[in-house]
């Protein structure tokens with residue numbers, strides 16, 4: 001990675017190991033992660049410290065962590081090309097989080113819409129971590145001197161605050177952090193809920209609203225057949241008036257590479273039943289090989305252990321260097337005088 005003559009730009013992204021990953025996570029994140037691997041120096045973190053901002057069952061969380069790592073590997077991400085590691089294995093995330101917290105204003109955090117949403121959803125546990133969540137996210141990104149961060153609309157505000165914190169720090173102490181830019185992907189887009197196609201497909205919604213990456217073929221077919229469409233029967237791309245059908249078309253287009261016109265031509269008048277079966281077929285064909293590899297990897301503890309150890313060490317090396325710089329800049333007591 002470091003020996004490249006032309007330095008590649010660094011991309012950082014994180015996924016929380018909560019619940020199960022969905023087709024939305026696949027199309028909006030994992031699939032793109034793979035496409036970016038050759039062109040960029042990629043750091044893909046499994047952000048387990050972010051996950052505990054809402055109460056987690058320890059056994060479930062532990063399993064979800066290994067599941068996400070196995071899915072990273074099963075979609076074909078390479079631990080040699082990219083850094084695939086757990087956030088909590090690199091303690092500097094938490095350390096930088098504290099430092100950056102001292103450069104973040106409450107007024108800024110008060111404006112975060114995700115905090116407002118999540119505090120409504122978890123009214124019995126509005127903890128300080130949930131409030132300072134964007135600071136930890138800034139620490140993730142800045143720790144690796146990341147140039148680019150692929151973000152969905154819901155994370156834009158968090159990336160903005162990361163940029164503000166980096167700029168503020170640089171202004172006070174001189175050039176320290178790279179100020180990250182949003183990365184807008186060429187492909188992908190948002191996958192919408194199967195039951196309410198005006199909302200984003202989300203792993204925290206009920207089962208029938210999403211396809212999980214690990215759903216069996218039968219379950220996928222059932223869920224797609226039950227997906228909400230309209231009372232008309234024409235397969236036509238019209239997100240405004242036909243959000244359900246348009247969502248299915250866009251899933252099919254992303255997976256198969258067909259254009260909307262080609263799909264409309266092929267299924268336009270065949271009725272929703274035939275079209276939905278074809279959508280289910282292409283999702284199943286895409287996910288089956290991934291599931292097969294996933295099942296091999298999740299039981300291969302030695303391989304997982306090796307990836308985890310090597311990656312945590314490589315990530316720690318970068319993180320250590322950044323923290324050394326930060327400590328020096330702000331004047332913390334040096335260990336060696």
Ligand code: AMP
Pocket residue numbers: 014015016023024025026027028029150151152153189190191192200201202203
């Ligand atoms: P989350 O599941 O919200 O933690 O998101 C993890 C990653 O998956 C982020 O990069 C999101 O932008 C992406 N993602 C999650 N849900 C969707 C969706 N329905 N459509 C597209 N991308 C998504």
Ligand code: TRP
Pocket residue numbers: 012013014015016047050136137140141149150155158
């Ligand atoms: N907050 C992000 C989400 O919920 C996850 C995340 C944590 C992240 N740290 C990050 C994403 C750094 C991009 C960069 O999706």
